[in-house]
Amino acid sequence: MQLQDIGEQGFLKIIQSFCPPGVVGDDGAVLAELDHKSLVVTTDLMVEEVHFSDRTTSPRDVGWRAVAANLSDLAAMGAIPTAITVGLGLRRDTAVSWLEKLYQGMTACLGKVPIVGGDVVSSAVNTVAITAFGSVDPERVIRRGVAQVGDAIVITGAHGKSKAGLELLLFPEKYKILTEDPESCQDLIKAHQRPQARLDVLPFLAEFPRVAGMDSSDGLADAICQICRASSVGAMVDRHSLPIAPALLQMTDPATALDWILYGGEDFELVLCLPWSEAQSLVQKLGQTSAIIGRITAEASILLSNELPIFSGITGATAFDTSFEKFSNLYLEKGFQHF
Amino acid sequence: MQLQDIGEQGFLKIIQSFCPPGVVGDDGAVLAELDHKSLVVTTDLMVEEVHFSDRTTSPRDVGWRAVAANLSDLAAMGAIPTAITVGLGLRRDTAVSWLEKLYQGMTACLGKVPIVGGDVVSSAVNTVAITAFGSVDPERVIRRGVAQVGDAIVITGAHGKSKAGLELLLFPEKYKILTEDPESCQDLIKAHQRPQARLDVLPFLAEFPRVAGMDSSDGLADAICQICRASSVGAMVDRHSLPIAPALLQMTDPATALDWILYGGEDFELVLCLPWSEAQSLVQKLGQTSAIIGRITAEASILLSNELPIFSGITGATAFDTSFEKFSNLYLEKGFQHF
Numbered sequence: 148m149q150l151q152d153i154g155e156q157g158f159l160k161i162i163q164s165f166c167p168p169g170v171v172g173d174d175g176a177v178l179a180e181l182d183h184k185s186l187v188v189t190t191d192l193m194v195e196e197v198h199f200s201d202r203t204t205s206p207r208d209v210g211w212r213a214v215a216a217n218l219s220d221l222a223a224m225g226a227i228p229t230a231i232t233v234g235l236g237l238r239r240d241t242a243v244s245w246l247e248k249l250y251q252g253m254t255a256c257l258g259k260v261p262i263v264g265g266d267v268v269s270s271a272v273n274t275v276a277i278t279a280f281g282s283v284d285p286e287r288v289i290r291r292g293v294a295q296v297g298d299a300i301v302i303t304g305a306h307g308k309s310k311a312g313l314e315l316l317l318f319p320e321k322y323k324i325l326t327e328d329p330e331s332c333q334d335l336i337k338a339h340q341r342p343q344a345r346l347d348v349l350p351f352l353a354e355f356p357r358v359a360g361m362d363s364s365d366g367l368a369d370a371i372c373q374i375c376r377a378s379s380v381g382a383m384v385d386r387h388s389l390p391i392a393p394a395l396l397q398m399t400d401p402a403t404a405l406d407w408i409l410y411g412g413e414d415f416e417l418v419l420c421l422p423w424s425e426a427q428s429l430v431q432k433l434g435q436t437s438a439i440i441g442r443i444t445a446e447a448s449i450l451l452s453n454e455l456p457i458f459s460g461i462t463g464a465t466a467f468d469t470s471f472e473k474f475s476n477l478y479l480e481k482g483f484q485h486f
Numbered sequence: 487m488q489l490q491d492i493g494e495q496g497f498l499k500i501i502q503s504f505c506p507p508g509v510v511g512d513d514g515a516v517l518a519e520l521d522h523k524s525l526v527v528t529t530d531l532m533v534e535e536v537h538f539s540d541r542t543t544s545p546r547d548v549g550w551r552a553v554a555a556n557l558s559d560l561a562a563m564g565a566i567p568t569a570i571t572v573g574l575g576l577r578r579d580t581a582v583s584w585l586e587k588l589y590q591g592m593t594a595c596l597g598k599v600p601i602v603g604g605d606v607v608s609s610a611v612n613t614v615a616i617t618a619f620g621s622v623d624p625e626r627v628i629r630r631g632v633a634q635v636g637d638a639i640v641i642t643g644a645h646g647k648s649k650a651g652l653e654l655l656l657f658p659e660k661y662k663i664l665t666e667d668p669e670s671c672q673d674l675i676k677a678h679q680r681p682q683a684r685l686d687v688l689p690f691l692a693e694f695p696r697v698a699g700m701d702s703s704d705g706l707a708d709a710i711c712q713i714c715r716a717s718s719v720g721a722m723v724d725r726h727s728l729p730i731a732p733a734l735l736q737m738t739d740p741a742t743a744l745d746w747i748l749y750g751g752e753d754f755e756l757v758l759c760l761p762w763s764e765a766q767s768l769v770q771k772l773g774q775t776s777a778i779i780g781r782i783t784a785e786a787s788i789l790l791s792n793e794l795p796i797f798s799g800i801t802g803a804t805a806f807d808t809s810f811e812k813f814s815n816l817y818l819e820k821g822f823q824h825f
Contacts, residue, residue, distance in 0.1 A: 186525060186619075188569070188571055188602060188603055188617075188619065189571075189603060190571040190572075190573045190603060190604055190605050190615070190617060191573070191605045192573045192574070192575050192605050192606075192607045192609075192613070192615060193607070194575050194607055194608065194609040194610075194613075196610065197607060197608045197609060198607065230527070232527055232528075232529040232617055233529075234529045234530070234531045234573075234615045234617075235531070236531050236533050236613055236615075263527060264527055264528060264529060265529055266529050266530045266531050267531075268531045268532070268533055268536060268537065269533065269536045270531075270533040270536060270611060270613065271533075271535065271610060271611045272609060272610045272611055274531070274533075274575055274609065274613055274615075276529070276531060276573045276613075276615035278527070278529055278571055278573075278617035280525075280527065
């Protein structure tokens with residue numbers, strides 16, 4: 148059955164089954180008072196054939212990822228999610244089951260966070276526009292522009308896994324690991340299809356007075372560049388401190404694995420800058436694959452160090468590998484974000 | 487020049503010139519505390535070739551109308567606008583000037599309301615997804631579901647003007663009035679291209695303890711149907727009480743004019759239900775073309791009365807004209823909202 152067959156009432160019936168009672172029906176949603184918290188707002192669009200396709204992404208995964216991207220933006224601001232609205236542009240011949248699965252994926256990722264409103268219109272390409280709301284203590288907002296020279300750069304988990312998962316989905320014939328280590332492959336594919344916003348990290352940050360940061364949804368290198376640009380600082384990243392999922396090295400050579408880690412994107416981890424001792428305490432608490440991967444510098448450049456041990460007085464070009472150039476290019480002409 | 491030529495920095499430079507300093511750059515926007523107000527959220531999508539087209543709508547008007555639709559939804563909830571976010575899906579070959587004019591139209595309609603964030607992605611069809619935030623005293627929320635039997639139905643202005651303006655734009659050769667009364671035509675065209683959200687009405691409602699209502703963006707008949715459905719009541723509308731812009735009767739016959747008034751849509755007036763004496767006081771204060779157009783009844787039907795004087799004891803089918811059927815159909819199978 149297609150959307151054009153079920154009419155408004157059929158459509159509303161589906162939508163309402165995924166929303167708390169009473170929120171669908173008025174011109175807007177009324178949210179409770181915030182009780183001395185600041186409201187954080189973020190919005191993201193996902194477009195068919197640009198961000199997803201029926202060939203590689205199930206509607207449940209489209210819904211999950213659309214929500215995860217927004218929740219990750221809230222986590223990146225230090226905010227606890229309060230609610231989302233869902234704007235949909237849909238082809239008239241969209242299957243009703245596609246819509247239901249989209250909402251199933253969204254609500255699975257949302258957990259207890261409610262969908263409080265939305266809009267649906269006809270469109271030539273299926274489009275999912277989510278706006279998410281969160282609350283944060285005004286003193287605890289994480290911003291990009293407050294990194295300071297000497298800060299440690301912390302990442303909350305290994306990068307490159309989402310890109311590796313996508314590779315496995317797109318080119319299964321290229322990777323023997325699919326039969327040799329199916330469990331690791333499932334882990335990588337899950338990282339791509341069902342990313343988790345790192346809201347679990349927020350309680351560990353409550354004790355720190357200043358945390359700079361953002362999420363790494365557009366890539367780890369991009370996040371570091373954005374923080375440096377916003378804070379008018381530079382960075383030195385030690386390539387040997389970057390956590391690497393062992394399966395990546397089973398799939399490809401170290402240079403390509405590094406490329407996936409730095410530029411793969413869609414990992415939805417947090418990239419945080421804070422004083423060194425606090426960073427060490429944070430990494431200890433987070434455990435797993437969180438790590439200090441570098442430090443904020445006063446230079447107007449972002450460098451990838453090739454030496455061990457890190458930060459031991461870098462002299463001359465030998466200290467940097469070719470990715471330095473790539474970082475710089477990103478800095479100068481990264482092109483349209485998300486394009 | 488096209489968007490694909492200007493890169494991220496060029497794009498951000500344009501966007502930032504339309505936003506307050508400091509709001510573009512982080513993963514989300516932080517809004518101030520709401521101070522014991524409730525937060526109201528509403529979202530709307532506009533899609534090229536569905537809601538606008540280069541042939542009939544300038545990018546400035548697209549921006550204006552996208553914002554006006556959202557501000558009208560806030561007004562319909564009794565909320566004062568606080569901020570909006572703007573999500574854009576854009577064709578890569580979109581002219582940079584199109585984007586600039588879109589933002590010019592949005593900010594012109596917004597006045598002092600800031601754009602606090604957004605997202606931009608590539609899309610096969612230009613899509614504008616706006617989410618608007620407002621604040622309202624929790625005791626002053628206007629809802630659809632609280633109309634009561636005996637309430638008067640108030641509209642804040644004449645309807646059908648937007649539809650008439652669209653007619654003039656689409657079929658100028660059909661209407662002699664364009665040369666005979668150009669001033670009235672400009673008024674109708676402006677009603678279509680630059681609708682005004684009725685936020686100016688809100689101060690007059692502050693003294694009333696219960697106001698049911700919504701906006702008439704999807705048509706006056708639709709608004710009445712929605713309120714009745716949500717409140718489990720019926721309505722009796724007196725066709726002779728409907729304000730009618732004189733220019734409509736210069737353009738077309740009375741039956742067609744009535745059709746435009748009831749079903750034309752996009753007038754962005756408010757349809758409010760409140761006790762009779764309060765309604766009279768409100769209409770007196772609003773003046774202009776506001777009017778009491780009918781009353782809420784206990785019947786499970788929405789009737790259009792053809793008699794004068796209204797509400798004088800209606801008996802039998804002669805009291806209703808053929809539009810009754812149309813109203814009922816709307817009630818049963820209005821189809822996809824906005825489709």
